[in-house]
Amino acid sequence: MHGDKSLVRLASPRDRNSIRRDAYLLRLKLGLKDTPYFPIVEFLENVLPEIDTSFHIEVLEDFELLGVQAEYVPSFNVIRIKNSVYEAAVSGYWWARATLAHELGHYYFHDEKSVRYAKLDACKKVPPDFDPERQANVFAAELLAPIHLIDGMSEREIGRRCGVSYEIAKRQLRVLERIKLRKQNKHLLKKKRSSPKA
16 A cells, blocks of 8 residues: 555654653553563453453464564554464563564554654654654553663663563663653752842
8 A cells, every 4th residue: 555665654743751651551550550560461362352342462373474573453453463472472582572562552552543654855764753663662661661660770670570671671771860860950950040149
């Protein structure tokens, strides 16, 4: 349908903060706000189909999904997963868990109405907040290793307790540091404004 290679996918804009809030609210609704290890397989198989009765997952033979590990197909409201990826996720492998959480991000944010195809000007990139793949990656990281739970943990500890890669752990720790720094700067600015002039 969209065979033109010069077209790019653009999603409705979402910044990291709004994606983090959505992931947090999902955990809150499920009673998993304080649980480091998010049970992604159980959620997709047992919980989401109860919440959204039209949603389902399909585990396919690897040869049936050539070139992709998993995909979300909005028109059928299905996440299709290679059998090898599914088995790895069941066994707790971080890369497979991240793959499923990524597709869940597409389920949450990217139906046929919210993603459009556009031709960008030469040398232009998709702006980060409009990039559906970035949005799904951020959602996966925020769902699996939420920053409100990782404060004070090392990368290794985050990896072990949250079931994520050290790369995701490192990225989430960097985000947490930026948030802390922003709060600190805001606090200092407030203090400066309220202090009496000499």
